[in-house]
Amino acid sequence: MLQPDMFQLMTAGDVSVRGCHEESPTGASEKQQKRRQSESEEGNPFSFSPQRLHLHRDHELFEDGDILRHMYLQDLYILEAEDKPTLSVSEFACHISGCSSVFSTLEEYEHHYNSLHRHVCCSCRRSLPNARLLDIHIQEWHDSLFTILAQRQDMYQCLVEGCGQKFRTTQHRKDHLIRIHKYPPDFRFDKTKKDKRTRETKTQQQKDAAMEVVDDVCESEGVCDVMCNVLSDQPEHEESMETHASEEEAARLAKSTEDLPAAAQGSDSTSSAPAKAQYSYRVPPAVCFGHGSVRGFRGRRGRRK
């Protein structure tokens, strides 16, 4: 049922969009009067109305063109094709906090987003590769009932869909995945060089502030988080996450903790080495299925009292 004056022209005059000046489309409202149903209903949040934009000469949209103009005035304008790309192009930048990935096509960006930022756990903001693993993660990490039940019965599900087996500990599950489902011992889930670097730096921070909650990382940790769930019986697996970031670093630290000549250790990482000495920094033989998650939060979890 079409009503004559459905369209709400409310926002036009006063809203300023990125410094533009917008006009109130007064004269044109008659044309927009043949409207769709339900737009004047209560609670309709849709407010799009076509608007002409006036851009002031100082507007940022005009920046590149102005630069072109002044390069010409200053006799710097050169026409060779290879110079064209110097004009800056805004790419798709991932807006997730902490993620600085940049893409030049929508599809690349979509793929990135879908791979890394979907299926995000509300509680700890980790990203899991799919809905099932997210469910498992929430269950194993954030469900106190699960924790209680896990003390008495086999609760840790096999991660392979359709397998259905359950295990008493994460270690058992890891073994199962390697032995039965042939997961490689050093299996990684989409780890990139950049993530590795980020993780390395975060690992440093981690060591400096042992038990603080570190800022969320954007990397997808995937299966790894589920796998390397910290339990009191497996404290070294928690370290497996952090040290996987940099095995050389872990080896170095392991060495330094063993030697422990306090004076000789000048680097900042060693300042917390004593504090961390209680953890074993050996490179674990166990499987780690994802990016290292480097959160002090996790460290805290591992220290079951």
Place this chain on the structure above:
Amino acid sequence: MWRLNKVRYKAGRQGDSLEELRLKRREHERTLRQARRDRQLVSKRLLLNEDEEQQDITMDTTPGEQDVVSLVHKLQHSGPEKEANLKALSKALRDPSAQLTFVKLENSVHLLVGLLTSSNAQCRLQAVQCLHELSHSPHKNVAPACLPATSYLLTYLSGPSTKFSELCLYTLGNICPDSDAVKEKLLAQGIIPALATCMENQRHNLAVVEAVGFTLSQLLQTKDAAVKIIPMVLASTLPSNLLSVLTPDPKFGLAPAIECAWCLHYLTSSSKDNRELLCRGALVQCSSLLVSLGRAVAEGNKDEGLELLVCPVLRCVGNLLFSCPVEGLSTQVGDVHLVVALCGLVQAYLHTQPALAREAAWVLNNLTAHSSQFCSALLTLNLVPGLIQLLRFSQGINTMVSILRILANIAHKKQEFCIQLTQLGLLSVLCATLKMVDQEMVTLSLDVLFMLVVSSPQVAAEFVNQGGLSLLEAIQYNGEGDRRRRATYLLEQHLLSYRL
């Protein structure tokens, strides 16, 4: 174009490798960007003599500062070789430190002013050449030193000698942005009427027209131009003359049109009210020029520097459209060729000059916002698929937002348009843009989706078929505020029957 040719020549002979040159340019570009962000983007132009164009200027073994002093000395003592000394002096003043030295010498500028008014034509020419060199100085103190000469320069503007007029004009153009005091003085001395008269009298002398355009653009870019300068300009004959020069002369090249177009851009972008200019047919002229430029670009016209003209003309059309009453749109803008031209420009510049593609998309938005005629033209002329495609591969969020706004403008007009848009595949693209993180894109996508969905039940079904429900649910779950409300509303009010 004679100026661009000079640039290439200069680039070739400086002995820098191409890579060094590119690095220098990039560095320079960074400086310009920062200057613009500080609202201090100002440029000067240096007019070179014909004989100098063939020489390597930088390798000129410039006489040092001492020579400036001695030359001034000689000139002050009325030697017989005034012309030769003046010529030597103008060469010496090419050097920035020599410029500083010169203005610090007592009565040096007055010397030049005296020579400027001498009976010897050559002396006058060389004297103004010296002043021109001074005006190009990077030092802020030098230009104000030229103030005593300005009233003379203004009177000479409409003189018979093209070269002389050019030098006067570029000198004035170079010094007026340097300080408020200089600008005020020039305004008081009547620079605007002088420019108007000059332009009026020398309309057929394109070199002078270019120079007037440059000088005027310098004035129009100053800080308080909107209050102090623009009203005067609008009241004069300048706008009409600027408009008449817009169509480039094939023999002379684009340069005069470029300068005038930039003047018009500064005029139209400094104020939202452009009725004066509209009355003088600015939109008519600019849009027809844009149509021919669009055609030239689409045909792959290799005219060098075409984008230097396309850019300001685009902006003029965009901002003039803002002020144009909707009823008069078609008379002002002509027929649908403009739409074709704009789409062509978006496509042509998307990868080579993305900023221009963005600006063209903005103009299209202004054109289609309140006009069913132009929206319909986009559909009829089959230009929409190209735009939809851009939403998948476009470069830059700003461009995508502009293009989606154009499509939203179309959808907003009629239900039939919505159905046509759906048939052209807009839904599947929306399924992609709904997943973007940029909030404006998601909100706008939801707005468009809403318009499409309510236009016909088939659209809703199609959207569900393409997996749209889970997208909306994801937004409902993850999204905030505006986006969540819109997603919820769609799911609960319009897609409820599909959620089983």
